[in-house]
Amino acid sequence: MRTDYCGNIDVSYAGKEVTLYGWVNKRRDLGGVIFIDLRDREGIVQVVIDPDAAETFELASTLRNEFCVAITGLVCMRPDTQINKEMKTGEIEILGKQLSIFNSAPALPLDFNQDNSEEQRLKYRYLDLRRPLMTQRLVFRSKVTAAVRRFLEDGGFLDIETPILTKATPEGARDYLVPSRTHKGQFFALPQSPQLFKQLLMMSGMDKYYQIVKCFRDEDLRADRQPEFTQIDIETTFLDAEDVMAITEKMMRSLFTQLLNVDLGDFPTISYAEAMQRYGSDKPDLRNPLELVDVDDIVKDSDFKVFSGPANDEKGRVAAIRVPGGATLSRKQIDDYGKFVGIYGAKGLAWLKVNDLSKGVEGLQSPILKFFDEISITALLEKTGAQTGDILLFGADTKTIATDAMGALRLKLGEDFDLLEGEWCPLWVVDFPMFEEADGHLYALHHPFTAPRDSNIEALKANPADALSNAYDMVLNGVELGGGSVRIHNMDMQATVFKLLGITDEEANEKFGFLLEALRYGAPPHAGLAFGLDRMVMLMTGAESIRDVMAFPKTTTAACPLTNAPGFASPEQLAELSIATVIKADTKDSEKGAE
Amino acid sequence: MRTDYCGNIDVSYAGKEVTLYGWVNKRRDLGGVIFIDLRDREGIVQVVIDPDAAETFELASTLRNEFCVAITGLVCMRPDTQINKEMKTGEIEILGKQLSIFNSAPALPLDFNQDNSEEQRLKYRYLDLRRPLMTQRLVFRSKVTAAVRRFLEDGGFLDIETPILTKATPEGARDYLVPSRTHKGQFFALPQSPQLFKQLLMMSGMDKYYQIVKCFRDEDLRADRQPEFTQIDIETTFLDAEDVMAITEKMMRSLFTQLLNVDLGDFPTISYAEAMQRYGSDKPDLRNPLELVDVDDIVKDSDFKVFSGPANDEKGRVAAIRVPGGATLSRKQIDDYGKFVGIYGAKGLAWLKVNDLSKGVEGLQSPILKFFDEISITALLEKTGAQTGDILLFGADTKTIATDAMGALRLKLGEDFDLLEGEWCPLWVVDFPMFEEADGHLYALHHPFTAPRDSNIEALKANPADALSNAYDMVLNGVELGGGSVRIHNMDMQATVFKLLGITDEEANEKFGFLLEALRYGAPPHAGLAFGLDRMVMLMTGAESIRDVMAFPKTTTAACPLTNAPGFASPEQLAELSIATVIKADTKDSEKGAE
Structure with a gap:
């Protein structure tokens, strides 16, 4: 049985026999001595194969990079000249006495010592993730979610799952659709966020909700976009904007203290107007x-x-x-x-x-x-x-x-x-306008469920362009980490906002009828916020792309070189779903209509 | 600001002024006195409106069920004759002095005092979830996931997310498909489980993985099936069946101790053969x-x-x-x-x-x-x-x-x-056959990645029908809570099992080529298990259906009466996705082919 992770073997093990499982990070043969750098999730330890263990020595001479092996040996202090204080395991080495090979490996399609193409990295993701930098990022991400969960659970938040197969949601990006087999010709949509469900949960009296949840947008991908991404989704009842900001700011400070040993201090709050005036951005980088x-x-x-x-x-x-x-x-x-x-x-x-x-x-x-x-x-x-x-x-x-x-x-x-x-400059941006005006139309700057600061419906109707919303964005180093708002909990106000946005009664009923209906039945005041987890982890780990903090991301054409997803469906599958593929040579035509 | 939850107000608050937010569970007017049962997530407390507070009294007389209100008042001991020791709040009542109404409610479409149709309950789910029984189930579910996560995280397991938009997986049920916009005519599949991804993560050296994750099966629904369901998914490296069973048994025991104050004791282990012989079932109810x-x-x-x-x-x-x-x-x-x-x-x-x-x-x-x-x-x-x-x-x-x-x-x-x-009778069932035989074909009893107990490939080929697998099921009260196995980590063994299952080389390469490829590069021994969370919570809460432990379940025709999902897509949406709906009058025809 394994004694500990390779990366944890330090001077405290000196003189003890250990059994380690891992991968050959490198084999070096120096003057008749075989050195193995053995790697696992937690780090790398140096093994010197005991030249007196003839059988082991012979087997060790067959080892190549990325063989998966078990090694038993004695933990020895390194000679003074070979001590590496930079590594946790740098003061010791293992005198390897027994070796067994779980699995061999041919020459790798990735070279860990140089940059590999993104396509190749994704195709052999299971190898790419073995690189310590990538492993550490996933370990870090797991620590982030664990810390977030504990913080919220200790604060009385309930983890409640919302549906993935649902109806088109109002975020405005393109939806992923899922044909229904039982309701022919109809489609589920994958959620762009659980916005409406979390509001309904507040109306259900769940009081404090959170979920770390996949969201989906079928958009053309940029460096920091993925078809599926993860949100830390939060909603509360009876709390105002300041309360939600205080809770989530405390959460973020606690995350940085625990995981990066950084004290973020109190976040300054500035208005949207001031941010635009002084920094020309609603997510200013205060560094x-x-x-x-x-x-x-x-x-x-x-x-x-x-x-x-x-x-x-x-x-x-x-x-x-x-x-x-x-x-x-x-x-x-x-x-x-x-x-x-x-x-x-x-x-x-x-x-x-x-x-x-x-x-x-x-x-x-x-x-x-x-x-x-x-x-x-x-x-x-x-x-x-x-x-x-x-x-x-x-x-x-x-x-x-x-x-x-x-x-x-x-x-x-x-x-x-x-x-x-400065390394980390967080802030809150508040007092956003309710609406943006373009082409004579009003658009919601956040989303159509955001409450105005002034709850007077007549005032809003009279001068919507000047209305401020009760929304707040958390910004760190020029990146929007999360955004939220107090939501509308009054049916008339919600109907008014829909109307101002040019949503007809019919459309409002078709899309959000259940929300308007729900607002009738003792809906409580509620407010929430959602963080982009991928971006947060990217920022905290210093990764350059959210793809580097996801286990199995997609390419910029939304494909997976590892599994070859997406793929073709059989005629039987399509028939069962009552759909057919329609591929037209002329793309312009196909953009006009399906029939 | 709220002092505490309604359900938490007990004798320790006696003599103190409190402010409570919640919903009117019931109003009773008795001899000129107004009693309000005020309800929130944590329970119900009795409020007696102070008859001396004239304005409050007048407002209180307008209250109806499910109004959302704030009440400030004094916590008083109840007269001896009215003490209810069954309730946490049963020894006190609030003398209500101030009242404000956040939102009113008309007569409800659900009657909380009698059974409502499932359709109606799902349509007004936000009201149905206000029923204390339903609220408690979701609260309990959240406690289960929190406890599971802490147990696994403290055990060194990493929470790693796997893709939802992926390729058809091999569980054998019908897949949900998602048309790709960028790869015309192609489809993603929603995962029936993260099986292959979690195996790849072990090959990535992540060592211990867990995820509480949505899985999808487009099957005809029975009482205990849903299109999307949640799995506690676990995978480990370098551990054998006994290790995985020990860890997960400990987890389950710890859950029952923490949440139900029940000591499950050591789980007995019986073989599949013995279970079939003595109980006529591979998931015997030992009660x-x-x-x-x-x-x-x-x-x-x-x-x-x-x-x-x-x-x-x-x-x-x-x-x-x-x-x-x-x-x-x-x-x-x-x-x-x-x-x-x-x-x-x-x-x-x-x-x-x-x-x-x-x-x-x-x-x-x-x-x-x-x-x-x-x-x-x-x-x-x-x-x-x-x-x-x-x-x-x-x-x-x-x-x-x-x-x-x-x-x-x-x-x-x-x-x-x-x-x-006895109330709780857990056990392990082990030593399943590798294959079931039907119509001269072999089928995997678990899945095609399950390792045989005997790693000798020739022995397996010689007598596959008698081979036992290294699989294990955890059973509680006649319900399969979870199942898992040691996985094949040898490429030749995997290819042999595919062959025995009648999977051609071409098909194996097309579907699982990336797994076979991954097995070449120093794949470690690995084993895991997956629990059905919904079923587990159903069992632990005594609910009769998994629908009663999910916030927003679907009907048996896989529809959502609340949001009206699924719905129709616009011609523009379909055109962008290069698909068209094909609805044939004759169902038999449409089952034969799409074109």
């Missing part, structure tokens, strides 16, 4: 010290129409970013930043270099200097806090474009100038 | 003291061909059940048991009443007495242990029919004669 400074008031009377136009337009914005040390930027570099903001629709990027502040206007350099009087220039320098050696970069456009472009530029400059300070 | 007694040796020389035929046939069986006190059975009752065994294919049921043992053959009564000599009769009485007042019932048929029929009869008699002893 980045750069800020957007509004200069509309200073430039609005200038002759420079590019600035004065937006500055005088209620829907325009002129914002500056001061980049410390940025005066060294070349014309080419500035031009590249100009192209970068172009991605966000900005037409250009004005700039002003502060070569020597003590020389007044003489010390400045900028193509737009001529448009401004000295008072304005002084005001610009003062408001932005410009110092010698800095550059000021200006965005002037519609509020949306200027904010987006300068927000993105802020992030890029922060990286390019290596400005990020 | 039932009745046993099947083989009497082939005694009757094989008799003239009664109904007995001597099967007794002399290697594939036949003659088994008796002695029913204490059964001599009182009427002819009609015996005939009904005869019809009952007919369901299982038995052609009849012979019987022998022991009216008075002291009178020898004179004291016996049976239509078949005449076929046997006194020595045989004495032997029958002795072997079955018959006493005065008993009846012996005999099944004689093929081994399969006699065993099934008498096994079922044993259960029925146990109930009818109220013979069940």
